[in-house]
Amino acid sequence: SDRYSLLILPGDGIGPEVMAEVVKVIDWFQANRGMAFDVTHDLVGGAAYDAHGVPLADATMARAQAVDAVLLGAVGGPKYDVLDFSVKPERGLLRLRKEMDLFANLRPAQCFDALADFSSLKREVVAGLDILIVRELTSGVYFGEPRGIHSDDNNPENEGGRVGINTQRYTSGEIRRVARAAFELARARGNKVCSMEKANVMESGILWREEVTWVHQNEYPDVELSHMYADNGAMQLVRAPRQFDVIVTDNLFGDILSDAAAMLTGSLGMLPSASLGAVMPNGRPKALYEPVHGSAPDIAGKALANPIACILSFAMALRYSFGEGAAADQLEAAVERVLADGVRTADLMGPEGGTPVSTSQMGDAIIAAL
Amino acid sequence: SDRYSLLILPGDGIGPEVMAEVVKVIDWFQANRGMAFDVTHDLVGGAAYDAHGVPLADATMARAQAVDAVLLGAVGGPKYDVLDFSVKPERGLLRLRKEMDLFANLRPAQCFDALADFSSLKREVVAGLDILIVRELTSGVYFGEPRGIHSDDNNPENEGGRVGINTQRYTSGEIRRVARAAFELARARGNKVCSMEKANVMESGILWREEVTWVHQNEYPDVELSHMYADNGAMQLVRAPRQFDVIVTDNLFGDILSDAAAMLTGSLGMLPSASLGAVMPNGRPKALYEPVHGSAPDIAGKALANPIACILSFAMALRYSFGEGAAADQLEAAVERVLADGVRTADLMGPEGGTPVSTSQMGDAIIAAL
Ligand SMILES: CC(C)[C@H](C(=O)O)[C@@H](O)C(=O)O
Numbered sequence: 001s002d003r004y005s006l007l008i009l010p011g012d013g014i015g016p017e018v019m020a021e022v023v024k025v026i027d028w029f030q031a032n033r034g035m036a037f038d039v040t041h042d043l044v045g046g047a048a049y050d051a052h053g054v055p056l057a058d059a060t061m062a063r064a065q066a067v068d069a070v071l072l073g074a075v076g077g078p079k080y081d082v083l084d085f086s087v088k089p090e091r092g093l094l095r096l097r098k099e100m101d102l103f104a105n106l107r108p109a110q111c112f113d114a115l116a117d118f119s120s121l122k123r124e125v126v127a128g129l130d131i132l133i134v135r136e137l138t139s140g141v142y143f144g145e146p147r148g149i150h151s152d153d154n155n156p157e158n159e160g161g162r163v164g165i166n167t168q169r170y171t172s173g174e175i176r177r178v179a180r181a182a183f184e185l186a187r188a189r190g191n192k193v194c195s196m197e198k199a200n201v202m203e204s205g206i207l208w209r210e211e212v213t214w215v216h217q218n219e220y221p222d223v224e225l226s227h228m229y230a231d232n233g234a235m236q237l238v239r240a241p242r243q244f245d246v247i248v249t250d251n252l253f254g255d256i257l258s259d260a261a262a263m264l265t266g267s268l269g270m271l272p273s274a275s276l277g278a279v280m281p282n283g284r285p286k287a288l289y290e291p292v293h294g295s296a297p298d299i300a301g302k303a304l305a306n307p308i309a310c311i312l313s314f315a316m317a318l319r320y321s322f323g324e325g326a327a328a329d330q331l332e333a334a335v336e337r338v339l340a341d342g343v344r345t346a347d348l349m350g351p352e353g354g355t356p357v358s359t360s361q362m363g364d365a366i367i368a369a370l
Numbered sequence: 371s372d373r374y375s376l377l378i379l380p381g382d383g384i385g386p387e388v389m390a391e392v393v394k395v396i397d398w399f400q401a402n403r404g405m406a407f408d409v410t411h412d413l414v415g416g417a418a419y420d421a422h423g424v425p426l427a428d429a430t431m432a433r434a435q436a437v438d439a440v441l442l443g444a445v446g447g448p449k450y451d452v453l454d455f456s457v458k459p460e461r462g463l464l465r466l467r468k469e470m471d472l473f474a475n476l477r478p479a480q481c482f483d484a485l486a487d488f489s490s491l492k493r494e495v496v497a498g499l500d501i502l503i504v505r506e507l508t509s510g511v512y513f514g515e516p517r518g519i520h521s522d523d524n525n526p527e528n529e530g531g532r533v534g535i536n537t538q539r540y541t542s543g544e545i546r547r548v549a550r551a552a553f554e555l556a557r558a559r560g561n562k563v564c565s566m567e568k569a570n571v572m573e574s575g576i577l578w579r580e581e582v583t584w585v586h587q588n589e590y591p592d593v594e595l596s597h598m599y600a601d602n603g604a605m606q607l608v609r610a611p612r613q614f615d616v617i618v619t620d621n622l623f624g625d626i627l628s629d630a631a632a633m634l635t636g637s638l639g640m641l642p643s644a645s646l647g648a649v650m651p652n653g654r655p656k657a658l659y660e661p662v663h664g665s666a667p668d669i670a671g672k673a674l675a676n677p678i679a680c681i682l683s684f685a686m687a688l689r690y691s692f693g694e695g696a697a698a699d700q701l702e703a704a705v706e707r708v709l710a711d712g713v714r715t716a717d718l719m720g721p722e723g724g725t726p727v728s729t730s731q732m733g734d735a736i737i738a739a740l
């Protein structure tokens with residue numbers, strides 16, 4: 001039978017702690033479901049900088065290109081704030097996204113029944129929320145040239161004498177491929193896509209709207225498509241998030257809107273993500289999976305971290321990389337059961353109580369529920 | 371005594387309806403508080419396009435430059451969606467902002483006690499909310515060059531063959547002046563500023579952070595300053611908005627974050643804004659005041675619009691253009707009283723009921739409360 005190759009990059013902060021629980025889950029599927037994983041571990045972010053002086057070594061990059069899927073924990077921490085832009089922990093993550101050409105970032109924002117009261121929003125506004133933000137991840141202002149900080153000394157009106165530049169740049173092809181990903185995903189869900197940009201002020205937004213519309217008309221006329229300005233999108237996410245099914249948007253808007261959407265659920269420690277690229281000859285897409293939460297340096301090393309977001313990221317790997325949809329369903333159901341049973345890491349502990357558990361106890365509870 | 375000159379640009383959709391109520395308020399202050407306003411009316415947006423073929427005529431622009439303050443209703447509507455980018459209603463507004471050099475856009479997000487239940491957020495999260503977003507309004511990706519949509523035919527990898535470009539560009543001087551505005555405003559409030567950017571991925575964000583820090587250290591060390599990535603800012607606004615006092619951010623982040631913040635209050639029909647530029651020889655800043663809400667074409671002409679946002683925008687004009695702080699306080703208090711009395715336009719009508727009123731009845735109620 002098939003073997004699945006995985007590169008595990010735990011990263012910084014709570015990354016290694018939550019990833020240790022994912023390893024338990026991987027082992028369970030190997031022992032009990034006849035799956036075979038080839039697992040390699042390596043460094044990314046601050047951990048890689050400490051070892052190699054760069055946030056992602058070339059050898060690690062090569063390994064990431066060679067495996068079926070990369071699992072990443074989190075990167076960054078105050079220790080690395082002083083580093084130069086070019087070697088900051090984030091650059092390791094951005095290099096992986098860019099060089100693996102992971103253009104479609106899937107960020108589900110799902111409100112778990114047992115946790116609906118954690119939201120700062122009213123229960124009736126978020127209960128049952130299940131939206132999917134598809135964010136373009138390899139282009140736009142994150143990567144466009146020219147970029148940098150320059151001196152502007154010949155401009156006497158510029159007090160301070162410097163200028164900072166970034167370039168928002170999208171090709172029609174870049175827009176079409178992420179639009180296709182969104183339409184495909186919508187077909188397997190609520191069959192609705194809302195595309196967000198600022199076509200009223202940015203030409204790149206006009207191109208975005210036109211190309212999404214082109215893909216819709218020519219290839220996915222059966223899916224319902226709407227367009228919204230990104231500022232209104234932010235409002236609507238706060239006002240009535242359940243009006244959305246799939247949202248497709250660019251790299252920078254996606255960064256902000258997906259974080260807002262994530263926070264609607266009130267439980268950031270629960271949310272996974274997948275970043276997908278082109279389908280390889282073996283039929284599997286280039287892929288990286290990571291929790292939405294960050295490295296949370298304030299709680300690192302205290303056994304307080306919630307491993308669920310990272311475990312659900314592995315569930316996404318089962319579904320999108322390995323076609324193991326039933327196994328993914330089983331893992332997600334195990335998580336729901338554990339939550340329904342009141343098992344709670346510190347971040348999930350509300351006024352109604354529950355059984356407080358550590359990071360590894362949460363992992364064990366999920367294994368038991370499997 | 372002083373005369374105050376005003377240019378009124380009602381614009382499109384509900385703009386003229388809400389502005390008619392502001393005119394009543396202006397008349398009241400003339401009749402009862404000995405103020406003298408020289409009021410001119412003119413066209414902007416779709417209304418200007420219909421009359422002149424451009425969304426802002428040169429003569430109107432000249433008038434705007436000459437008055438103490440511009441009051442704007444709203445621009446845009448489906449009728450104008452087909453227009454070319456260069457003459458869309460929004461371009462009229464953007465031209466005013468740019469040519470008057472209105473670099474500091476003040477967007478208060480305030481939760482009115484009588485309306486706290488309108489928020490999609492829990493009452494305990496938003497009750498008493500009072501934050502001020504200071505958005506840079508004349509630079510950044512809204513105005514940076516190069517920009518446009520070009521053909522990219524020589525790139526065989528670009529399916530579609532086009533590329534869309536916008537440029538995020540900030541000078542240190544542009545950042546410093548809006549930072550100063552934010553620090554000044556903070557001193558008159560909670561004395562706290564949070565600056566938001568994406569310095570982890572954008573060099574323009576690094577420059578932003580450095581220049582805000584420079585202004586803080588050299589000129590406002592007494593104000594508390596913090597920095598936050600804009601994606602985290604969006605999360606924190608949803609999670610716990612009352613942690614903020616003044617937020618300062620760039621044009622594009624400000625557009626999105628201020629709309630999210632506005633929606634936290636649940637009553638968009640209540641929120642005013644001020645856009646301020648350099649102080650003129652007469653001691654008054656270049657200024658434009660407008661409600662945060664749009665032209666709401668769906669309810670235009672039905673006497674359903676809520677005029678309060680536009681009336682409170684005039685209160686901001688009293689405060690920031692004319693130094694009439696006591697009059698502004700009085701007008702704001704009149705609005706609060708009317709709300710406390712249960713007077714409600716359609717958008718404010720909740721399950722607990724109230725006295726339903728039309729646009730002009732709301733204006734009359736506020737006059738009566740004055
Ligand atoms: C860490 C940072 C570079 C990254 C981003 O801005 O894309 C993060 O915010 C995310 O959304 O994955």
Ligand SMILES: CC(C)[C@H](C(=O)O)[C@@H](O)C(=O)O
Binds near residue numbers: 460
């Ligand atoms: C109408 C539009 C051009 C404008 C903007 O994007 O600035 C609006 O959204 C605003 O925030 O005032």
